[in-house]
Amino acid sequence: MERVEIRQLKEELFLSQIENVFENSPFYKRKYAEAGISLRDIKSLSDIKKLPFTTKEELREAYPLGLMSTDEKKIVRIHSSSGTTGIPVIIPYTQKDVDDWKEMMKRCYQFAGVTELDRVQVTPGYGLWTAGIGFQLGAEYLGAMVIPMGPGNTEKQLQMMIDLKSTVIVATSSYGLLLAEEVVKRKLKDKIHLRVGIFGSERWGDKQRSIIEEYLGIETFDIYGLTEIYGPGIAIDCKYHNGLHYFDDYLYFEVVDPQTGQEVPDGEFGELVITTLQKEGAPLIRYRTRDITRKINGVCQCGSTYPRIDRIVGRTDDMVKVKGVNIFPAQIDTFLKDLEGVGSEYQVIIEKVDFRDKLTLKVEVEEQFYTTSMKELISHEFKNKIGVSAEVILCRIGELPRSEKKTKRIFDLRG
Numbered sequence: 001m002e003r004v005e006i007r008q009l010k011e012e013l014f015l016s017q018i019e020n021v022f023e024n025s026p027f028y029k030r031k032y033a034e035a036g037i038s039l040r041d042i043k044s045l046s047d048i049k050k051l052p053f054t055t056k057e058e059l060r061e062a063y064p065l066g067l068m069s070t071d072e073k074k075i076v077r078i079h080s081s082s083g084t085t086g087i088p089v090i091i092p093y094t095q096k097d098v099d100d101w102k103e104m105m106k107r108c109y110q111f112a113g114v115t116e117l118d119r120v121q122v123t124p125g126y127g128l129w130t131a132g133i134g135f136q137l138g139a140e141y142l143g144a145m146v147i148p149m150g151p152g153n154t155e156k157q158l159q160m161m162i163d164l165k166s167t168v169i170v171a172t173s174s175y176g177l178l179l180a181e182e183v184v185k186r187k188l189k190d191k192i193h194l195r196v197g198i199f200g201s202e203r204w205g206d207k208q209r210s211i212i213e214e215y216l217g218i219e220t221f222d223i224y225g226l227t228e229i230y231g232p233g234i235a236i237d238c239k240y241h242n243g244l245h246y247f248d249d250y251l252y253f254e255v256v257d258p259q260t261g262q263e264v265p266d267g268e269f270g271e272l273v274i275t276t277l278q279k280e281g282a283p284l285i286r287y288r289t290r291d292i293t294r295k296i297n298g299v300c301q302c303g304s305t306y307p308r309i310d311r312i313v314g315r316t317d318d319m320v321k322v323k324g325v326n327i328f329p330a331q332i333d334t335f336l337k338d339l340e341g342v343g344s345e346y347q348v349i350i351e352k353v354d355f356r357d358k359l360t361l362k363v364e365v366e367e368q369f370y371t372t373s374m375k376e377l378i379s380h381e382f383k384n385k386i387g388v389s390a391e392v393i394l395c396r397i398g399e400l401p402r403s404e405k406k407t408k409r410i411f412d413l414r415g
Helices: 010-024 026-034 045-050 056-061 095-111 131-142 154-163 173-185 206-216 329-337 372-386
Strands: 075-080 090-094 119-122 145-148 168-172 196-200 219-226 231-237 244-246 251-256 270-276 287-293 320-322 325-327 342-353 356-365 391-396 410-412
Touching (some): 010 026, 010 045, 010 270, 045 251, 090 095, 095 131, 095 219, 119 154, 131 231, 206 219, 325 329, 372 391
Parallel strands (some): 342 410
Antiparallel strands (some): 231 244, 270 287, 320 325, 342 356
16 A cells, blocks of 8 residues: 655655746746745755745635646646635646545545445535545545445435445445434344445544444544545544544645644644645645644554544634633534433534623433433533533434534534
């Protein structure tokens, strides 16, 4: 799996990529000229800190094809972010970009123990979104059988899962939970043949992971990626589930303080910044992902020497401040997973009431725990672990909405 000889050329790959963007990227030519940076200033990988960050706002301003950094005749495909929060980001791909992506996706499947004998049911969306086609690319390159279902139509998903004896399910964690609950509700567990689940596209906690694994009888793997940087498949956890391995022959990762932009020591949480080392169509240099993680030192028990980052604990833009306390969704996941009888699904609603912040926590509990004492326990533990008071509303399992895409859990209504 691991092409060590390429990874030793990381600095050469970086310098080659920098030379490429100075010559061929109108976006970076302008950006670096405005910053007063010339190619002569960048002599080694350590000089990367001289280069300014690239932000999503800048990528939006380059719409539609301002990021293209090669002759258009080499572009074979474009993908796009959803654009739900503004102008979409368009990313052009050369054939080499597509081939490099499918190589990384293939490695991800191998980390998850998937082989050419598996049958991979792909449920994320196709089209401009990278997920569906990315998972298909890697599985086909590995030699597995692909069942390209795409999103939704749970009835059909379950039918194909049973009839075609799918062994691998690929989905958002939200849809994985929905499918798992349906399998249990319809008593289908003895009719399915799943053994592996690969879930990504959103941050998900240990409680949700354990429920999906129990209900479907599978081992789950957390895959990471983003449209701007190929798509899914740039990092995944292995069978030891102690961090996500990322492919440093294609990507250079930094973790920085979101406020100062300074690199944080390994092991400390910060914002992930990614530089592509081999991308042709739309190379990105020091791209701020807004995802919060940390680097994990040492060689993994699995023996892989691909470096690791921790699972994503949140985003710089989904942190909320309530009564002076910073709250990330991952903190709530962690606090809930240790409470017996509590499900994985919750909602946090933050409002202004009489000019003061009010936080409401809606949380699902099993029927026998639907009690006043449970409500009081959660309220006490929330204040103890998170640091602010919450009004707790208990919900029965299944009452909170399920999603076929990503689940929104924090609603800040303060305006």
